[in-house]
Amino acid sequence: MAQIIVVTSGKGGVGKTTSSAAIATGLALKGHKTVVVDFDIGLRNLDLIMGCERRVVYDFVNVINGEANLNQALIKDKRTSNLFVLPASQTRDKDALTKEGVGRVLDELKQDFEYIICDSPAGIETGAMMALYFADTAIVTTNPEVSSVRDSDRILGMLQSKSKRAEEGLEPVKELLLLTRYSPTRVATGEMLSVADVEEILAIPLLGVIPESQAVLKASNSGIPVIIDQESDAGKAYSDAVARLTGEEVEMRFVTEEKKGFLKRIFGS
């Protein structure tokens, strides 16, 4: 049975698209047929992070409007097999996404894919509501920072009242916390909310902690999802998160300050 997973946050710039790209790639690497859908209509960016921006011909809205079929719009990832991207359109029409249209496309994707990752836009407007409406699972991407945590709590409220599962009185959307841009060093000095703090406030299970990492910018510069970079902490942390998402038990890494050895102190890491 296909699973619809929304990557959401409320606040912008916390790493939704980075996480969507990494998690979708991670699932595909594990052999699951996966599609990642960009819901940020008008501000398409997932294609850039996935490195397929020059291969976009048709998009999500074209498919909804019947101007193209799914196979024409889906972009097959060149690096990872089992992985496809459905890009957002650049239209400025805010009403391009309708519940009926999105539902129809997701139903069609369900026939073919094991995982459908919905990359939500920021905010609580139509795009964000459409991205979360059909979800079975929500990955609430949060930075250890006050405005991000507050917005995540708002989104949790939406998931509990405005999603299809809530409206139809089905089993609630499974909510998971993904803490990104985490800096154990700053947590140790009391400058940053800890994993435990954010878990306590939002009160949802933890999917993973992604450390603040230079690898993320490098990855987006080159259009290669950061999970491919298995040398980096962020890449490894995303792999752990994907493993947990598929039911494996993996211990949290990169949550405590790394004790620097003598040589590392001198030469840096």
Next chain:
Amino acid sequence: MSLLDYFRAKKEPTTAVTAKERLQIIVAHQRGERDAPDYFPAMKQEIIEVIRKYVQIDSDQVSVQLDQNDDNLSVLELNVTLPEKP
């Protein structure tokens, strides 16, 4: 700051502690409003307007809370801090 102060000074709470406390308050407040019916904000505003006809108060001097109890019982709690008499 002298060396002596360093030993004497009480540890001020870190900014992360402040952040957590502020979040706990605002999130609790947010959740209180989450389950409230759609008419609630408008009703709250109108209650404040009515009180203002008689007493000059700020909106933060009024707390209106709707508590949902288990057995189909909702309680509307209204708390107004009136200004001190001159």
